[in-house]
Amino acid sequence: MKKTVYITRKLPDEIINKLSSSFHVRMWEEENVPVPRDVLLKEIEDVDGLLCLLTEKIDEDVINKAKHLKVISNVAVGYDNIDIQAASRKGIIVTNTPGVLTETTADLTFTLLMATARRVVEASDYLRSGDWRTWSLMQLTGQDIYGATLGIIGLGRIGEALVKRAKGFDMTVLYYNRTRKKEKEKELGIHYRELKDLLQQSDFVCLLLPYSPEVHYLIGKEELSLMKRSAILINTARGGIVDEEALYQALASGKIWAAGLDVFEQEPVPVDHPLLSLPNVVTLPHIGSASVKTRMRMAHLASENLINVLSGREPITPVIVNK
Numbered sequence: 001m002k003k004t005v006y007i008t009r010k011l012p013d014e015i016i017n018k019l020s021s022s023f024h025v026r027m028w029e030e031e032n033v034p035v036p037r038d039v040l041l042k043e044i045e046d047v048d049g050l051l052c053l054l055t056e057k058i059d060e061d062v063i064n065k066a067k068h069l070k071v072i073s074n075v076a077v078g079y080d081n082i083d084i085q086a087a088s089r090k091g092i093i094v095t096n097t098p099g100v101l102t103e104t105t106a107d108l109t110f111t112l113l114m115a116t117a118r119r120v121v122e123a124s125d126y127l128r129s130g131d132w133r134t135w136s137l138m139q140l141t142g143q144d145i146y147g148a149t150l151g152i153i154g155l156g157r158i159g160e161a162l163v164k165r166a167k168g169f170d171m172t173v174l175y176y177n178r179t180r181k182k183e184k185e186k187e188l189g190i191h192y193r194e195l196k197d198l199l200q201q202s203d204f205v206c207l208l209l210p211y212s213p214e215v216h217y218l219i220g221k222e223e224l225s226l227m228k229r230s231a232i233l234i235n236t237a238r239g240g241i242v243d244e245e246a247l248y249q250a251l252a253s254g255k256i257w258a259a260g261l262d263v264f265e266q267e268p269v270p271v272d273h274p275l276l277s278l279p280n281v282v283t284l285p286h287i288g289s290a291s292v293k294t295r296m297r298m299a300h301l302a303s304e305n306l307i308n309v310l311s312g313r314e315p316i317t318p319v320i321v322n323k
Contacts, residue, residue: 003310005049008035008056015299022307023049041065049306054078055267060086071309075302077101078238079319080211087321094319095305099157100297101289106161108262108288109236113204116232116260116282118142143203143230143257145169151202153195153218154209154237155181162206163188174198177209199226204234211238221246224256232258236288239265248274251281262288 005019007027019025026043028035034055035043044050044066052058054076063069063086071093072082079096087094115121119142126132126140150166152159155177163173173190175181176198185192195218199205205227209215219233220243227233233256235242244265250256258280264273267286275281289295305315 003048004046005051005306005310006043006047008040008050008052011051011299012296014296015303018300018303019051019306023310044069049073049310051075051302051306052081054081056081058082058087063087063090063092066090066092071095071306071315073302073306073309074319075298078210080238082319084319084321093309093315094321095302095309095315095317096319097298097301097305098317100301101294102157102161104291104294105158105236105288106165108284108290109158109162109206109208109234110165112236112260112262112282112284113206113232113234114145116234116258117145117204119258121282122279143232145171145204147171148203149174149201151175151193151198151205152190153177153198153205153207155184155190156208156210158236159206159208160184160188162208163190174202195223196226199223200228202231203228204232207233207235207237207241209237209241211240216240217243217246219243219247221249224250227256229254230257232256232260234260236262239263239267244273244275248278251275251278258282260284262286 002024004024004026007025010027010029010031016025028039040056040062044062046067048068049071050069051073058072058081060083063083069092072087073095074082075097077096077098079094082094084094119140123140146169149172152162152173152175155175166173174193175190176193176195180192193201218241224246247259251259260282262284263286276283289298301316305317308315
């Protein structure tokens with residue numbers, strides 16, 4: 001008898017056909033609307049596999065509703081949307097999609113850094129609104145990138161990929177990581193700093209660490225006060241790592257120069273969020289991995305993880321549960 005899988009968002013036919021060849025597939029048919037929680041709670045009861053996005057909160061209540069669930073395949077690197085411990089207690093394997101989005105996310109991070117530093121969005125709006133009437137010496141002046149100091153918080157795959165882009169701009173690269181990586185310092189030509197020192201010395205601070213309760217509001221009022229007045233904060237990791245109220249105050253008062261944000265604590269971010277009112281903030285709707293090629297690779301990896309587990313094979317990229 002074929003096993004049954006549930007997909008929480010309409011995916012390309014290529015992925016659906018791949019799964020349909022082995023399983024009964026049920027799917028929430030909306031592409032741009034998240035599956036309602038009541039629908040998810042009902043669908044989860046009798047399926048063997050779940051393929052979900054990071055927008056779905058797969059908490060203990062959802063997991064406890066599942067009677068036959070063997071695998072939760074998340075189409076994302078992060079998995080803070082899933083209660084990993086609750087899944088582990090029920091013997092459910094959780095998988096994610098690391099590696100395939102490294103270069104694309106590093107591209108977007110550096111793009112956001114450059115756009116923020118050179119006030120690209122602000123300048124485009126300035127032109128389109130008809131305000132560009134003359135040229136003046138200090139008009140829309142930004143911050144230099146070439147030769148600046150970049151501080152990376154979280155030296156994982158994406159952090160290492162970002163270093164390579166920064167080196168092309170002759171940037172000095174500092175990093176802070178929970179575990180110091182001396183071999184990477186030699187290989188990449190980077191320098192370790194404690195968090196306080198990195199914040200004080202960097203022209204750009206990029207957040208690239210995974211979210212966990214331990215790093216909630218890692219960047220708050222005190223940390224922002226350590227940064228240069230000319231510094232720029234870039235966050236393409238997770239919103240909860242930054243205290244957004246403290247960031248707003250730092251930006252509005254000129255304690256730091258600007259911020260580029262691809263992520264927010266609440267997503268989608270409310271349009272009346274204070275940070276969206278500031279001209280020195282570049283905001284994006286969580287598009288770090290959003291290239292056609294990368295998103296398809298993520299979907300294929302997620303489907304292959306699901307297929308492997310339900311076929312009695314090892315998953316390709318399991319999430320390791322810390323006991």
